[in-house]
Amino acid sequence: MLISKSLWFTPEAVRQHVYCPRITYFRYVDDTSVQMTIKMKKGVDDHEKTLRGKNTSNRRSNVIRYYNLRLENPYFRLYGLLDVAEVKDSEIYPVDRKTGKAPEHGVYRPHRFQLVAEAFLIEANFGRDVSKGVIEYRNAGRRVVILSIKDKLEFINILNKMRQVVSQEKLLKPTPHLRKCTDCEYWKKCRRV
Numbered sequence: 019m020l021i022s023k024s025l026w027f028t029p030e031a032v033r034q035h036v037y038c039p040r041i042t043y044f045r046y047v048d049d050t051s052v053q054m055t056i057k058m059k060k061g062v063d064d065h066e067k068t069l070r071g072k073n074t075s076n077r078r079s080n081v082i083r084y085y086n087l088r089l090e091n092p093y094f095r096l097y098g099l100l101d102v103a104e105v106k107d108s109e110i111y112p113v114d115r116k117t118g119k120a121p122e123h124g125v126y127r128p129h130r131f132q133l134v135a136e137a138f139l140i141e142a143n144f145g146r147d148v149s150k151g152v153i154e155y156r157n158a159g160r161r162v163v164i165l166s167i168k169d170k171l172e173f174i175n176i177l178n179k180m181r182q183v184v185s186q187e188k189l190l191k192p193t194p195h196l197r198k199c200t201d202c203e204y205w206k207k208c209r210r211v
């Protein structure tokens with residue numbers, strides 16, 4: 019399955035696209051700078067404090083955690099800075115930390131597809147299949163996510179849609195979930211019109 023390779027995206031950009039596909043347009047087509055929201059600043063500060071200062075490797079019982087890995091996947095044109103790649107029982111998988119409120123069960127859909135992007139980054143650099151990921155919600159602890167073939171195929175569709183938005187300068191419909199707009203840094207540009 020061949021995809022267009024005109025642009026490189028980060029797992030975070032994938033997360034934002036799944037949150038609201040309109041964001042890709044504002045981020046990559048109409049790319050004037052925007053102010054960070056309070057929620058975003060909180061996340062950045064938390065990452066600086068808890069993760070960015072850490073060593074690249076930290077051994078704890080039977081788990082090795084590699085912090086702050088900068089990885090690329092040229093086939094999918096993905097790049098990014100991973101919070102953590104964890105190795106346990108010969109398995110390697112991404113772990114991403116979130117400061118926002120956790121869902122009652124599982125993980126939010128944008129977080130699932132951010133993990134799929136990170137899994138592809140690990141696969142390209144470590145030569146191993148990655149079939150799970152973990153979201154560490156600050157208020158709810160670790161949630162393990164199984165990344166199925168279906169998730170990976172859907173991820174490829176998402177990447178293709180992101181590239182269409184950019185190459186065709188397509189402003190997609192606003193998200194149907196109005197409450198998402200409350201915390202969106204692009205509100206002033208978008209206003210759902």
Ligand code: SF4
Binds near residue numbers: 193199
């Ligand atoms: S304001 Fe709402 S519709 Fe517009 S980009 Fe943000 S989340 Fe999407």
